[in-house]
Amino acid sequence: MDFTGERYVPNKVFGEIEVEHKQRYHAILDLVKNKKVLDAACGEGYGTNLISQRAEFVWGIDISEDSIQWANEAYHSTNIEFKVSDIKSLPISDHSVDVVVSFETIEHVDEQAQKKFLSEIKRVLKHDGILIMSTPDKRLYSDVVGFTNKFHIKEFYDHEFQNFLESDFKYTHMFRQGFKTFSHLASCHTEKNQATYYRLDDLYDTLNTGKYLIAVCSDKQLINLEKINSIMPLAKRKLMSKLLIDTGEGFNSESALSAELYIEGREFSVTFEALDKLGTIKSLKWIPLEGEMININILKYPPNIQMISLNSFGHRESFTEFQVMDPEFLINITGDTLKKLSLKGHIEILNSESIFQKLNTRIEGLQSEIENLQSILQDHEQLKEHLEFTKKERDNALAVNQNIRIENSILRNSTSWRITKPLRMISTALKRKKNKM
Template sequence: MEFTGERFIPALSNAEDDIYYEHYNRYISIAEMAKEKYVLDAACGSGYGSGILADVATQVYGIDIDAEAIEYAQNTYAHKNLEFQTASVTEIPFEDDTFDIVISFETIEHLAEPSQQLFMDEIERVLKQDGILIMSTPDKELYSEKNLYNNHFHIKEFYEKEFYNFLRSRFKHVNFIYQRNEICNVISGHLCNDMKVIRKDYLDSSQGKYIIAICSQNELVEQKCASLQIHTGEYGKKIHRIIELQNEVEEKNKWAFSLDEEVENLRSIINDERTQFQSLQIQLQEKESLIQKQLEESKNKDESIQTLESNKEELLGEITQKQE
């Protein structure tokens, strides 16, 4: 299978990338809820999540509309209690009241609104009366708008309140848990078996990049679904990246300062040239004025010469008459 950037394929992804942690952690966090249950993984993709659930569930079925993904899942995540089928989430190929749990992670936003409603119809149909739906989707505000990001694979994303109302129109009880990345300080070693959580206030956070909804017609009870995965070396990578960005900023600042100096030099040259130009304009105006004055003097002289010529002609005429 080819990695497109949207469908998660563990074998083709870097184990240190966010996508790796985000996708795995969703299934790991709710695996305890699937223990000894009949589970449907709707839009299972490459099948890695169905494989995680099959380790604890009684039976898991994974469906996906992509035949290539299903073939890959069948060849990669074989379990005796796990079956994969090519099928659309709007036409789920199972009888009514079949599943204890239906899981659908990062699927609903890939459907247009009419198909979203058909998907929910099918979930309600195949889910037992006391069954549970676990569905995740990105929070449009945090995932897209805050980051100025547009995922061209997504058709209809939800704001948190909008997603809640969407699910509450189908289920009496809807509870949200949230997935996000945090920075943590870790103390560990080969003599340490248990890890203490010193601060738990982050567990009560009511916001996250991804919303994971737990829905049922029956009242929901407390579940073991909180999960923490350590991004090995992530803090060091972020510090390294910050230093790289700082160095880039310093280089750009130096470049900006050099441009400022060049601009100032150009301004100085322009000012000098402007002064010279103004001086030349003044000289030109003075010369034009002098030329105009000389032209006027020349005109006056021409007029005087014409007068003299006229007087000369008159005198010659008078002399000629007297001689006759």
């Protein structure tokens, strides 16, 4: 299933977006234990599947038929049922659900649909049931950074979100989720299969400025909510870089070499070995990361090569900036045989929000350029039409002038013209005499 920017898709989206989505589901596992749960707008089903490992039963609903079809094929369990459904009309019996989970859903519909959704949640929840709902804080998610998510219809400010939920629930407890920088000191001797999710045993009175709001609501007093407090580090992943080789017959992606691209902080390094064993190489094409949009600054490379970015957008400070997936560099070998290719430098892997923001900016710029060119073209067409009309007028005038010249020449050379010449001279003299009187 492809990532479009609207729904998180495991193994297609990494980094901050991956952690944000997975942490929400990990954080609520104690609250859904042995419960009947509804995961509203479940997407491709990864969260529903995680909940099913603790819950008695879980329904996953989504308006997308493709998503539900994918979920049914990907996740098989006796305590999961996936259904195609709109959130405005939940396919669940009255007061039959212990917990309703709805992450990053409410902002995707208009105000009328939001109220209908909340009403439906109250209908399907048991009287002591719990709603767990998340949404981005409009001030931090959109206003402060000047970002517009094209999939969002009605976002909430934090007080609006709380008032919205308190209109139907007696108790509402608000959380925030976001990334923080911290110093990590730990033993070098750790188990390989170390957990990737941690609870916070000690809470410190620090300002929580996370851009996502998570609310836990109920008509019954809420307890044990400290279990939701948690830390989830960025997941490590193996990033592969690709090198295409041209030995005289062009680049062949099927025979491309792959090597792991190591990233630590903003530093990257990658090495392709034994290139001299591949025959005479005309040129190389390097794809740093497939399916990623990046900014990259290559600081170290062999002295006998020349690197040319093929599809970059431009340069920002010292970085080559790309606004396309699968960035490419052409590598020309200018000296001796290249035995191996080692590259080092700085890299920024852009998350989906940055990508959409950059693409939106790029699209707006291109649209403006198109409109300017269309205006110039329209003016050009008008000038072209005026030029053609003027040419026709000139040609007509030239034709008339030529005809007059021909007729005049014929007349002057005619017999009648010569016979009447004395009379024309007398007439001209009389006119002049009359004018003098």
